[in-house]
Amino acid sequence: MTTDYRLPTILVTGAEGQLGSELVKVLSDGYLIIPAGRADFDITHFEATRNFIKEAQPDAIIHTAAFTDVDNCENQQDKAFNVNAVGTKNVAIVAKEIDVRLFYISTDYVFDGTKEDPYLETDKPNPVNAYGKSKLLGENFVKEQLHKFFIIRTAWLYGLGGKNFVKTMLNLARRGKQLQVVDDQRGTPTYAVDLARQIKKLLPLTSYGTYHCVSQGNCTWYEFALEIFKSPNTRDLKPITIRPVTSEEFSRPAKRPKNSVLKNHMLKLQGLDIMPPWEESLREFMTTIRRNQ
């Protein structure tokens, strides 16, 4: 007797990005993955998006594709809204048409940063930059189209693929630059591999809704930089000085929230939170990045 057993099929948008590439690796154990990059379809083109997804017939979609450069989003607001809001709406409409669950990756930057304590899923978003506004619109479109959705808000992501703060710090240090790092914005560095593992845990569940998914703990960008250079894997770099600066001193096109620390409240309430402390994950990443150099 043969058993017809098919692994659940998961379509990952933004599959070549920082989170997407880790999701493809982590989920390959247990799922059939359809990695969709920009060359497969542009999420801002509805027909291309619909044709690809309908052909693939996934059991769920994890939508990570986004225009993630916060300062460029400020300078190119139409593009930010087109990719992050309209693109997400396109993916959500198709998810509804084929009746599959959608996991949409959102951001801590939906909040304005004026709260003293960590933000909960029930706190009211009020983004202060175009990136945050476009991602929030994406969230709203998802909620408008679907009831089988997970909105996963994460923050300060880093991983092997793509650009991120850790790689930028290491590159500047290698070039012998003295570093000035903002010390009045607080958030939670989150390792893309940890987030991929957390999403894997949520994948089979039906407890739909909005979830904060960040590492445990928090720091400022300056404290994050100090922790990077504490790693024994940076010993071969020449000693550098890191100067803490204010957001006003380190002016950027997009305003950032002062406090964007998220609490994984919904995960914790349901006993689902497997996110490690951020310092521990950073140590793991520093070893991985060294091995991959």
Ligand SMILES: NC(=O)c1ccc[n+]([C@@H]2O[C@H](COP(=O)([O-])OP(=O)(O)OC[C@H]3O[C@@H](n4cnc5c(N)ncnc54)[C@H](OP(=O)(O)O)[C@@H]3O)[C@@H](O)[C@H]2O)c1
């Ligand atoms: N990075 C963070 O610190 C951070 C923090 C909070 C939340 N998030 C959210 O987490 C998710 C993953 O972030 P990430 O850091 O992995 O992003 P990433 O490395 O920038 O990857 C995003 C991917 O989306 C693709 N993409 C962009 N526009 C597209 C389009 N129109 N059609 C199809 N693909 C398109 C990009 O392709 P190209 O490279 O060709 O443009 C890239 O491969 C995003 O939704 C982001 O908003 C990120």
